[in-house]
Amino acid sequence: MMSFRDGAGSARSSLLLAGQNQALQLALSxxxxxxVLDLLVQTxxxxxxxxxxxxxxxxxxxGRHLRHGAAPSLPAAYNEAIDGIAIGPGVGSCGxxxxxxxxxxxxxxxxxxxxxxxxxxxxxHGLRACWSTPFLSKDGxxxxxxxxxxxQPRGPSENDRETVKLIGSTAGLVVENARLYEKLKDLNxxxxxxxxxxxxxxxxxxxxxxxxxxxxxxPYALFGIDPSEGPINASRFVEEFLHPDDRExxxxxxxxxxxxxxxxxxxxxxxxxxxxxLRWVEIKGQxxxxxxxxxxxxxxITADVTQRREAATQRTA
Numbered sequence: 352m353m354s355f356r357d358g359a360g361s362a363r364s365s366l367l368l369a370g371q372n373q374a375l376q377l378a379l380s381x382x383x384x385x386x387v388l389d390l391l392v393q394t395x396x397x398x399x400x401x402x403x404x405x406x407x408x409x410x411x412x413x414g415r416h417l418r419h420g421a422a423p424s425l426p427a428a429y430n431e432a433i434d435g436i437a438i439g440p441g442v443g444s445c446g447x448x449x450x451x452x453x454x455x456x457x458x459x460x461x462x463x464x465x466x467x468x469x470x471x472x473x474x475x476h477g478l479r480a481c482w483s484t485p486f487l488s489k490d491g492x493x494x495x496x497x498x499x500x501x502x503q504p505r506g507p508s509e510n511d512r513e514t515v516k517l518i519g520s521t522a523g524l525v526v527e528n529a530r531l532y533e534k535l536k537d538l539n540x541x542x543x544x545x546x547x548x549x550x551x552x553x554x555x556x557x558x559x560x561x562x563x564x565x566x567x568x569x570p571y572a573l574f575g576i577d578p579s580e581g582p583i584n585a586s587r588f589v590e591e592f593l594h595p596d597d598r599e600x601x602x603x604x605x606x607x608x609x610x611x612x613x614x615x616x617x618x619x620x621x622x623x624x625x626x627x628x629l630r631w632v633e634i635k636g637q638x639x640x641x642x643x644x645x646x647x648x649x650x651x652i653t654a655d656v657t658q659r660r661e662a663a664t665q666r667t668a
Contacts (some may be wrong), residue, residue: 367514370394371521384529388421388522395499395518396424402501403511404478406430407522408445409495410438417445420495420526429476433469443469444483445496452493454484459504473500482507484515486523494526552653554582556636558609559646561585573632573655575625594620594629608638608649615649618656631660 374390392405407420419434436442438449443466448455457463458480460473466481473481483498497519499511507515552573553566565571565582574583574592583591585605589598597619608615615636623630636651 364513367394367398367517370397371517374521374525378525378528384526385421387525387529389423391518391522391525392421392423395514398514399499399511402508403499404501405518406445406498406500407495408433408449408498409526410449410493411435417449417496420522425478425500426476429472429478432472441465441467443473444481445498448483448485448496448498449493452485452487454482456482456506458506461504477502479504480506482511482515484519486519486526488523488527494523494530497522550654554636554649554651554653556585556649556651557641557645558585558605558648570653573623573630573653574621575623575628588621592621592624594622596620608636609647612638612647614638615651618660630655631657 370390371394374387374394377390378384378387388407392407395405396403404422404424406422406425408417409420410416411418416435416437417433419430422430433443433445436446438446440447440450441464442450444455444457447465455465457465460466460470460479460481463470466473473479478500480501480503481498483496485493485496488494497515499507499515550569552570554570555564555566556562561584563582563584568578570582571578576583589601593601601617601619604615604617607613615634615638617634619632621630621632622628632653633656634651634653636649638647638649640646641648
C-alpha cells in the first residue's frame with residue numbers, strides 16, 4: 352500500500368514535471384529567457400513549501416562573471432549586489448561552483464570560509480545557508496548555477512536534490528537554446544548587412560508550392576516593387592518581369608537543377624517595374640529538400656549584374 356509520504360512525493364514530482372513542461376512551452380513560444388527562468392525558479396519554490404529561495408545565475412560570455420538570471424524571491428538589493436560577480440575559489444557557493452564545475456554545499460554561511468568576503472551581505476538579508484549546483488551545456492561547459500538559499504543553517508533535503516536535478520537540467524536546456532538562437536540571429540543580421548552592402552538579395556523558393564521568401568530587402572529594389580507587395584513567386588517573375596527571350600533558358604536551368612539536385616544558375620534580363628528599365632540579373636542557388644516534407648527548394652542569391660554585362664559587351668565590341 353502506498354504511504355502518505357509516497358503519495359505526496361509522487362504528487363510533488365508531477366507538479367515539478369508540469370512546471371518544467373510549462374517552462375519549455377514558454378521557451379518554444381519565444382518568451383524572453385528571464386521569464387522562462389523565473390517560472391522555473393517559482394516552480395521549484397512552490398514545491399519547497401517555503402523552505403528555500405531559488406536563484407539562477409548565468410555565466411557571462413567572458414566565462415569569468417556570473418550575471419543575474421532569475422531570483423524572484425530574493426531581495427532585489429541582494430540580487431543587484433551579486434550581479435556580475437567574478438567566479439573563483441572562495442567566491443561564495445555560486446562563484447565557487449561555477450569555477451570548479453561541481454556542486455558546493457555551505458551549511459552555515461556565517462562560519463564557512465567560502466563566504467568570508469560575502470557573509471555580511473548574505474546575513475544582512477537573512478540568508479544562512481546556500482547550496483549551488485552548476486548546470487551544463489551539451490558539451491559539458493558551465494552555463495550558470497542554480498542555488499537554493501535557506502533562512503537557517505542546514506543542508507539540502509532529498510526533495511531539494513530532486514528539484515535541483517530536474518530544474519537544473521531544464522535551465523541548461525533553455526539557456527543553451529536561447530544562446531544558440533541569439534547567435535543565429537546575429538549571424539543572420541550580419542549576413543543581411545553583408546548582402547545589402549554587396550547588392551545581393553537572399554531568397555528561398557519552395558518549388559512545388561511556388562512560395563518565395565526574401566531574407567532581406569534588396570530584391571524589392573532590384574525588381575522595382577514596393578515592400579508592401581511582398582516577394583514575387585517564380586510564376587509572376589516569369590510572366591511579369593522576365594524578358595520573353597530568356598524564359599526558355601530560365602525553364603531549362605530550373606529543370607536541370609531539379610533533375611540533378613545540383614546548383615542552380617541563371618542570367619537573364621528583367622523589366623524593372625518602377626521605371627520599366629531593362630536590367631540583367633544573376634540568380635544562383637542550391638537545390639535541396641525543404642524542411643517539413645515540403646519537397647524541393649532553392650536557397651540562393653540574386654544580384655543586378657547589368658554593369659558587368661555592359662562592361663563585357665564594351666570589351667568585345
